[in-house]
Amino acid sequence: MKKEQLAGYLLEEVLGYLLESSGYRLVSEADDPASLVSRSNGLCVRGRGAEHQAEALGDLDIAVPFSLPIRLFVEAKCVARPTPIGVVRNAHGVVHDVNEFTHSSIATSRTLRQVQYRYSVFSTGGFTKDAQSFAVAHQISLIDLSSSVWSGLAKSLLDAASAALRLNLGEEGNVATVRRALRESLRSTDSVEYEDDQDLAPGAEAMQSISRYSVGRWARDCAENVLRGKTGKNDLLLGFVDAPFVLALKPEDIDRFDEHAKLFGDDFAVSIRFGRRSPTGGDWVIRPIDDPDAFALSFPIPEAIEQIVLAEDPERQRRAAQRAKRSLLSTITVYRNGRAVRLRYDRTPAEPSPVGDSMLREHLEGRPLDDFAAAGHPLMPHVWPREAIDSLLDRLHRDHHVLERVIRRAAELGGTVSRDDVYSIAEFSPDRTLRGFTRPTDRIRDEMVGEFSLPATALYPLDVHYRNGSRVLSYRVPPEFVERLHGRGADTA
The missing domain is CATH 3.40.1350.10 (Trna Endonuclease; Chain: A, domain 1)
Structure with a gap:
C-alpha cells in the first residue's frame, strides 16, 4: 500500500x-x-x-x-x-x-x-x-x-x-x-x-x-x-444550505463562535464576503453583523460552483454574487453540540460593495488590480499605497489603538515584533492568549479591498508566525509599512 x-x-x-x-x-x-x-x-x-x-x-x-x-x-x-x-x-x-x-x-x-x-x-x-x-x-x-x-x-x-x-x-x-x-x-x-x-x-x-x-x-x-x-483553525463545522452540497466551515476561533451563539441565541444575521486570503485560509468569510470582530468562519466553494453562481461580466457578477448569497447561502445551518445555529445572510448598508465579494478566484490576478487602477491608484500588486497605510492607522487609532502601537513598533524594529513585545505594549496578563488578536486588522484590510483603496493581493497588516504550529512567536508587517513609518516617507507621516 x-x-x-x-x-x-x-x-x-x-x-x-x-x-x-x-x-x-x-x-x-x-x-x-x-x-x-x-x-x-x-x-x-x-x-x-x-x-x-x-x-x-x-x-x-x-x-x-x-x-x-x-x-x-x-x-x-x-x-x-x-x-x-x-x-x-x-x-x-x-x-x-x-x-x-x-x-x-x-x-x-x-x-x-x-x-x-x-x-x-x-x-x-x-x-x-x-x-x-x-x-x-x-x-x-x-x-x-x-x-x-x-x-x-x-x-x-x-x-x-x-x-x-x-x-x-x-x-x-x-x-x-x-x-x-x-x-x-x-x-x-x-x-x-x-x-x-x-x-x-x-x-x-x-x-x-x-x-x-x-x-x-x-x-x-x-x-x-x-x-x-x-488549534481553533483546525476545527471543522458542517454548514447546511439550500443547495446540493455541504459547506466545510473553518472557524478562526471555535470558542469565540460558541460564546457568540450563547449570547445571541440560535439565529442571528451575518455578512458573507469574498476574500482571496482570509485569516483562516478560506475564500468566503462569514462574520456577525452586530459584532464583526466576534468570530469568523471561512469556507471554500469549488471553482465549478463559482462559475455557475457568478458571471464573468462585472455587472452580472455583482447581481449574481448577491443572488447566490440571498438564495443558495441565504441561511447556513450549523449544528454545534446538539444545537442548530442559523446564520442568516443580511446585506447591510455598512457592508462593502458586492463587487469585491464577487471576484472569482481565477480573476484575482487581473480584474481586482484593474479595478484598483481604474479607481485612480497605481497598479502595484502586493503593495500598500501610502494613503492606505495612513487610513489603516487612523482607523486603528480610533478603535484599536493597541494594534496601531504594535504595527508602529514592528516598523521601528525593522518589520517584526516579538510575542513578548506585544504583551508589553498591550499590558496583557501572562494568562491572556493571542488568539484572534489580528482579527480587527484583517477585517479592515478586507474592507479596504472592497472599497478599492487597496489591491486584493496586498498582504495582511500583521502576519502571524507560529512556533510548533500553535504558539504565536512574532508578528511581521509588510515592508512598505517599514518604509512609510521609519524610512524615507517617515518625515511626512
Whole structure:
C-alpha cells in the first residue's frame, strides 16, 4: 500500500473525530444490521447491486426538515495533486446504489432504517475541474483542504503513514486494525495497547507477527501529533444550505463562535464576503453583523460552483454574487453540540460593495488590480499605497489603538515584533492568549479591498508566525509599512 493511500484512511479517521461536534456520529453494524455488515476489510454498506466498503460512515444526529435522516460517507485523499474525476464518479455510483437498496427494500423489511445517503470527498490537493463539474451535476459534496491551514495536518498524517509502513502495518489485512487504534486514541488520553487475547478486528490473524504494543504506541503518537497541532483553525463545522452540497466551515476561533451563539441565541444575521486570503485560509468569510470582530468562519466553494453562481461580466457578477448569497447561502445551518445555529445572510448598508465579494478566484490576478487602477491608484500588486497605510492607522487609532502601537513598533524594529513585545505594549496578563488578536486588522484590510483603496493581493497588516504550529512567536508587517513609518516617507507621516 502506498503512503498516500494509508494517509487518506488516517485522514478519514481524523475528520470523523473533528466532525463529532457537528453531530456526526460514526456507525457500526450494530446500529443498522439490515444495511451494514462487517467484513474482513471493515464495515460495508449493502447496495442494490453490491456491497461497498465504508469505514468512515456516520449518521448526522440532526433534524433536517422534509428529509430523511442523513447518513454521510466521508472519503479523504491526502495527496498533493488535484483529485481526479474518477474518485467522484465512484462516489456517485456508490451513493446511488445504496440509496436504491434502501428505497427498494423498505417495503419488505421492518428492521431497515430509513436514511438518505450522501457522499462527501475531502482532498488536501483540491479537485480537477471536471471532477468539480461532475460533483455539481450529481450532488456530491467536495471539500477542498488544500489551503495552508491544513498543511500541517496533512504532513503529520503522511509521516504517520510512513511510520506505519515501517512497522508493516500497511498490509491490507491490517488497515482496519490501524484505523480502529487511531480512532480510539483520538478519543482517549491513554495509550491504546492490545493484549494478546484481545479480539483485534476482522482479519486480526494478519497481526500475529506484529507486536500489539507497536500498534498502540503508533496510534498514540499519531493521535498526540494531531491533537498537539489542533488549534481553533483546525476545527471543522458542517454548514447546511439550500443547495446540493455541504459547506466545510473553518472557524478562526471555535470558542469565540460558541460564546457568540450563547449570547445571541440560535439565529442571528451575518455578512458573507469574498476574500482571496482570509485569516483562516478560506475564500468566503462569514462574520456577525452586530459584532464583526466576534468570530469568523471561512469556507471554500469549488471553482465549478463559482462559475455557475457568478458571471464573468462585472455587472452580472455583482447581481449574481448577491443572488447566490440571498438564495443558495441565504441561511447556513450549523449544528454545534446538539444545537442548530442559523446564520442568516443580511446585506447591510455598512457592508462593502458586492463587487469585491464577487471576484472569482481565477480573476484575482487581473480584474481586482484593474479595478484598483481604474479607481485612480497605481497598479502595484502586493503593495500598500501610502494613503492606505495612513487610513489603516487612523482607523486603528480610533478603535484599536493597541494594534496601531504594535504595527508602529514592528516598523521601528525593522518589520517584526516579538510575542513578548506585544504583551508589553498591550499590558496583557501572562494568562491572556493571542488568539484572534489580528482579527480587527484583517477585517479592515478586507474592507479596504472592497472599497478599492487597496489591491486584493496586498498582504495582511500583521502576519502571524507560529512556533510548533500553535504558539504565536512574532508578528511581521509588510515592508512598505517599514518604509512609510521609519524610512524615507517617515518625515511626512
